[in-house]
Amino acid sequence: MAVKLQKIHFIAIGGSVMHNLAIALKESGHTVTGSDDEIYEPSRSFLQQQGLLPPYEGWNPAILDKSYDVVILGMHAKKENPELLKAQELGLKIFSFPEYIFEQSRDKQRVVVAGSHGKTTTTALITHVLNYHKRKFDYVIGARVEGLTHTVKLSDAPVIIIEGDEYLSSALDPTPKFLRYQHHIGVITGIAWDHANVFPTEEDYVKQFDLFGDQTPKGGMLIYCEQDSMSLMIGKKERHDVFTIPYKTHPHAEENHKCYLTNGKERYPIKIFGTHNLQNISAAKEALKKIGITAEMFFEAVSSFEGASGRLQKVKEVHGTTIFKDFAHAPSKVKATIKAVKDLYNDRELIACFELHTYSSLNKNFLPQYKDSFKNANTAVVYFNPEKVKAKGFPEISTDELKKAFANPALQIFTTAQDLSNFLKQQQYKNKNLLMMSSGNFGGLDINQLASELI
Known part of the structure; x- marks a missing residue:
């Protein structure tokens, strides 16, 4: 038509x-x-x-x-x-x-991936596997994926894969976006309080995901991570005629700084790593199973998945040193990303550098959520711009307050891009990795250029 x-x-x-x-x-x-x-x-x-x-x-x-x-x-x-x-x-x-996307996909099977963390990578994995097998599908995703021209596609395809953000839809519609899509298959990857400007308490925030679970229609499916306490609580809730499917970290092996999925005696090399990504892989595999992709087809396609743009990407690698950048900004993302790098490269020290950039992260009341997020890093670094704190109408953040919030007295803190750059250039990088985490740009710091100067 x-x-x-x-x-x-x-x-x-x-x-x-x-x-x-x-x-x-x-x-x-x-x-x-x-x-x-x-x-x-x-x-x-x-x-x-x-x-x-x-x-x-x-x-x-x-x-x-x-x-x-x-x-x-x-x-x-x-x-x-x-x-x-x-x-x-x-x-x-x-x-x-989201209302417009729903209007354009009323007659499609809608797969919606929700979660405080992991939703972009899980959505990207699903789209990558479908694209690899030349399936016809539409999509809405929050980052660029190798092989897809744009991050949105609307056509006459019978299915649409949507990254479901919990943030509000518009100034006229204070409903979380993921509730507007009305999924047939819903995925909840993991839940950790975020968007404190909209959801002032953890209870307010978690309630939105409970509503997402409740929205699953009769005969629909809710796929959830059983290793995430909040996701488990929502996924196990009794819902009439809803199929619930738990998943957990995919069986795997790690050798020589490389990660492999395992399936019995078979091993499949993959380009992403970390417990959080191995959970994302399981989530994608379960969702794809429900739309006609077998395990064999999944394993064939997943090895070529490069990851979503900006998610734990290698910037530069030389013998004994790798520099990564990642979009991590919420406490759960920072913690998971640091642990992923440290686990795969357990023979190297790790300098982890994080920018306080979002509304939540610059709010003193939210900062304690970052407690122990750097515990797997050898050197912990935080950068923020005091002018952005002022612009958001927040009180000043002191060095002592940050060290207390992160529960890290050795935390290195910088408020100018130049001072941060100078510090990083003074470090020795033999048998040491650097991880740069931000949803911003560290005050305009060119990470690719910096990487060329460091190693």
Whole structure:
């Protein structure tokens, strides 16, 4: 059946997922416009390449008229946004990003991967295996994956794989995104309190995942990690006519800084590692089993999986030293990533460097959640920008408060990119690894350039 082409406007088109949806819709033949008050890289370059970069910075309500079929509202836009007010005045259809994805996938089987950590890699694994076996599928994922052109695809495929974020849908819709997708198959990878600006207590946060589990329809499936206490609690809850499938760390072996999946006597080399990733592999395998991928097909495809972009990626490697970068920003992610590197390279020391960048991580009340997150690192380093703390309206963070929160009196703390860079350049790297963890960029530090200077 032919798809009805629409005229669509994006309010806050520069968002990481928003701009990818805009590109996907334009490539499908829709007429797409958009605006934003700030657009950063790489969104800016991708939009420019597609002819979608707004010709102005800011909001322009005059662009909207009755000819538009749909307005898609990004989370960055506020209720008083002038374009939103104009769209409401005109009576245009307004969707949040997840509402629009659901509208476009009503007739598809929806697989939604949720979790405080692991959801991006698990979603990426599922899409990689389906792509390897040339299956027809759509997807929404929060990071780039080798072999997929964009991070969003909408077509006439019978199934869609969605990374389900627990953050709110839009200024008009304070519902976690993953509840808007209405999954048939749901995955909960692991739960650890995050987004303290929206969910002020751990109880508030965990409740959203419980609602996700409860949303599983009759005859639907809920796949959950039995080694995560919160995921286990939600997965084991009695739900009428719902199939629950627990999973755990995949059997494996580690030799000479390489990781192998094991299946009986068979061994399959893989390019990702760490307990958290071996759990992600099990989650993906279970979900794929339910949509027609056998264990043999899974093992054949998984060896070539490079990982999702920015997730525990090797920046540079020479004899005796490897430098990694990772998107880790929440306490559970920092802890899991450090442990993964230390376990695989247990014959080397580890310098672990982490940027306090998110709203939660710059909040004094949340900082104690990072307690013992560096316990597997030989040298622990934290960087933050005091100006960002001030901009968010938070009180100053002192060195002593950080050391206490992390329960690490030896913690090295830096507040300028230059001082951090100087410290890292003073270290010796023989038989030593470096791990750089941030959802930001360490104050503009070029990690690739830094790696070339260090080793």
